[in-house]
Amino acid sequence: MPKETFFNIGEAKRTLITEAFLREFALKPFDEASISEVVKQLGIAKGSVYQYFEDKLDLFLYLLKESGGAKKNYVGSIERESFPDFWVFFKALFKAGLEFDRERPLHSHFLFNLIKNLQSPTIEHLYKDMLSSSVLAFEEMVKVEIAKGLFRNDVSSEIMGFMLYKVGVSIQEQMEFKGFINPKESIFNSEPVYKDKHEHLMNMVDDYILMVKPTFDKN
Amino acid sequence: MPKETFFNIGEAKRTLITEAFLREFALKPFDEASISEVVKQLGIAKGSVYQYFEDKLDLFLYLLKESGGAKKNYVGSIERESFPDFWVFFKALFKAGLEFDRERPLHSHFLFNLIKNLQSPTIEHLYKDMLSSSVLAFEEMVKVEIAKGLFRNDVSSEIMGFMLYKVGVSIQEQMEFKGFINPKESIFNSEPVYKDKHEHLMNMVDDYILMVKPTFDKN
DNA sequence: AAAAGAAATGACTGGGTAGTCATGTAATTT
DNA sequence: AAATTACATGACTACCCAGTCATTTCTTTT
Numbered sequence: 001m002p003k004e005t006f007f008n009i010g011e012a013k014r015t016l017i018t019e020a021f022l023r024e025f026a027l028k029p030f031d032e033a034s035i036s037e038v039v040k041q042l043g044i045a046k047g048s049v050y051q052y053f054e055d056k057l058d059l060f061l062y063l064l065k066e067s068g069g070a071k072k073n074y075v076g077s078i079e080r081e082s083f084p085d086f087w088v089f090f091k092a093l094f095k096a097g098l099e100f101d102r103e104r105p106l107h108s109h110f111l112f113n114l115i116k117n118l119q120s121p122t123i124e125h126l127y128k129d130m131l132s133s134s135v136l137a138f139e140e141m142v143k144v145e146i147a148k149g150l151f152r153n154d155v156s157s158e159i160m161g162f163m164l165y166k167v168g169v170s171i172q173e174q175m176e177f178k179g180f181i182n183p184k185e186s187i188f189n190s191e192p193v194y195k196d197k198h199e200h201l202m203n204m205v206d207d208y209i210l211m212v213k214p215t216f217d218k219n
Numbered sequence: 220m221p222k223e224t225f226f227n228i229g230e231a232k233r234t235l236i237t238e239a240f241l242r243e244f245a246l247k248p249f250d251e252a253s254i255s256e257v258v259k260q261l262g263i264a265k266g267s268v269y270q271y272f273e274d275k276l277d278l279f280l281y282l283l284k285e286s287g288g289a290k291k292n293y294v295g296s297i298e299r300e301s302f303p304d305f306w307v308f309f310k311a312l313f314k315a316g317l318e319f320d321r322e323r324p325l326h327s328h329f330l331f332n333l334i335k336n337l338q339s340p341t342i343e344h345l346y347k348d349m350l351s352s353s354v355l356a357f358e359e360m361v362k363v364e365i366a367k368g369l370f371r372n373d374v375s376s377e378i379m380g381f382m383l384y385k386v387g388v389s390i391q392e393q394m395e396f397k398g399f400i401n402p403k404e405s406i407f408n409s410e411p412v413y414k415d416k417h418e419h420l421m422n423m424v425d426d427y428i429l430m431v432k433p434t435f436d437k438n
Numbered sequence: 439a440a441a442a443g444a445a446a447t448g449a450c451t452g453g454g455t456a457g458t459c460a461t462g463t464a465a466t467t468t
Numbered sequence: 469a470a471a472t473t474a475c476a477t478g479a480c481t482a483c484c485c486a487g488t489c490a491t492t493t494c495t496t497t498t
Binding site (some may be wrong): 005008009044045046047048051 | 444445446447448
């Protein structure tokens with residue numbers, strides 16, 4: 001948790017600082033991200049950062065919480081019950097993700113790089129927790145569909161949940177792999193990752209759904 | 220490429236040095252891996268390393284080539300033609316991977332950590348190349364199956380190839396995620412990652428095949 | 439206006455790193 | 469045995485970093 005100080009300095013400055021660090025941690029793994037460099041960019045003293053935060057990890061966790069919270073505002077309201085079919089629901093999640101990306105590009109960038117970010121030895125332990133919670137969420141979705149009789153029940157929900165999680169990640173990774181999006185460049189230009197690529201992504205999602213439907217659906 | 224010197228110092232010493240660095244790069248991302256620490260472990264002078272190699276990257280690339288070559292000796296001989304069915308072939312690849320892991324644990328460790336390893340900013344450019352070649356290999360496999368009329372042709376081979384690659388990776392990741400294997404610990408104990416877990420992995424492979432077959436197979 | 443409190447500062451500590459190079463030692467050739 | 473070549477060494481350079489803290493500057497309260 002940041003110190004009191006950080007919330008007393010006024011929103012304008014707080015935002016400026018937050019955004020600069022979001023950028024830094026979106027570009028580099030935790031251990032490579034440099035506080036010294038960011039304060040140079042910001043034109044503030046390094047000591048100030050330690051008036052606001054306990055240490056580097058505290059700062060990182062703050063950014064993580066902020067970004068996660070911001071994304072929840074977009075994705076959190078989407079409920080399975082509002083959709084007739086899991087895959088329409090699945091698409092809606094991506095659609096919401098795109099809105100998040102458009103309106104909160106820096107938070108989006110930060111979360112985009114999170115998986116790579118967490119590989120740093122110093123915060124390895126966080127990785128397992130994050131992964132677990134993500135995978136578990138997908139596992140729960142799978143269980144619901146199985147209970148509804150819509151997903152097959154001859155494969156364990158653990159494996160299906162993990163696979164479903166991987167499908168979600170793969171879609172984004174393939175967008176990057178194929179050069180349709182360029183996260184690093186987007187951060188540099190302060191643009192959303194999926195700027196002008198909304199349709200492109202949704203098409204990719206459609207392709208993936210078409211492909212993996214038979215792996216999950218009953219019959 | 221290592222310098223001449225490295226091949227003049229005798230196999231025993233060369234192996235010792237190689238293995239120590241394989242361990243280091245198996246444990247840490249490129250930028251975190253420390254030459255200083257390894258030479259301390261080895262009890263040799265740091266300067267010696269720079270008699271053998273141009274720089275850190277040269278050393279890393281040597282290890283990469285060695286490990287890749289070693290793995291090819293196990294996996295390279297397996298040909299699709301020898302199997303009636305793609306999935307039997309797919310299983311055979313994993314089976315060969317297990318032999319490699321058993322007999323060349325250090326190389327196996329190194330390659331296991333490679334994906335994480337390559338996230339380091341310094342060698343990011345290598346990442347794309349490595350990923351490309353892996354994905355392309357799977358894409359080619361998919362194309363062959365489509366041509367044979369065994370895989371569906373209503374999804375692009377690019378997406379299917381990428382997915383197939385991801386399936387392979389996911390199997391290993393889930394083994395780790397579920398705690399069935401523990402790479403870090405295995406390195407520490409100088410044991411194969413899949414020691415006593417061959418059957419376990421092959422069962423996981425079977426589960427995955429059962430699950431994803433409908434995504435790839437025609438009908 | 440004076441005093442008290444809050445925030446900003448940057449030099450400094452202690453730690454780490456990759457890579458260099460002049461010097462020393464060992465092995466090989468003459 | 470002398471000369472030459474090959475390898476080994478570790479102190480040293482030049483650079484990073486996170487985090488500290490006494491001091492100064494600004495802001496608010498008295």
